[in-house]
Amino acid sequence: NAGVTQTPKFRVLKTGQSMTLLCAQDMNHEYMYWYRQDPGMGLRLIHYSVGEGTTAKGEVPDGYNVSRLKKQNFLLGLESAAPSQTSVYFCASSFLEFGAFFGQGTRLTVV
């Protein structure tokens, strides 16, 4: 039972490049989330999904897009990366709103 798995773990992008972060969970959870973590800013919600085929904006959605085509996967896309998007990204999933389980994180650097 892997829980929540994020791919990749590390990535360096040049300004303007695009990339997709993949989150996969094997717990049959309905809810999935993408957060970014910056020093002193805590965990800020980017986008979330309450079920397959649904997505919604969080606190800091600008510059990101998401898709939830399959229940077990939640993709986060950066169409044109900017240095301000340098951060650690965490995916999480939960049964309804109860007790979210987090992935191991993706450290993204945009130069």
Next chain:
Amino acid sequence: GENVEQHPSTLSVQEGDSAVIKCTYSDSASNYFPWYKQELGKRPQLIIDIRSNVGEKKDQRIAVTLNKTAKHFSLHITETQPEDSAVYFCAATPMNRDDKIIFGKGTRLHILP
């Protein structure tokens, strides 16, 4: 939308003493309040949670209290140990409303020898 304030941002306590972290929330519809612990370089992990129909919950050295009227909840750690050093996050969400989990900014807890 929900807004969660967490205090203090940094807390240092002597080993063996107690630590208290406080959070306030704005959305009166919030009724589920989890707490997460994040050790350096690792992912946040759920350590305890409380629902609005309960005023207090304990799990060994950790306890959470909730005051719905005042819209604040607290994490209490007794007999602190070195392994309690970490960043702690509170969160709030209204259950069964297809809504999101909003986190506080975190408290860095240092346990001093």
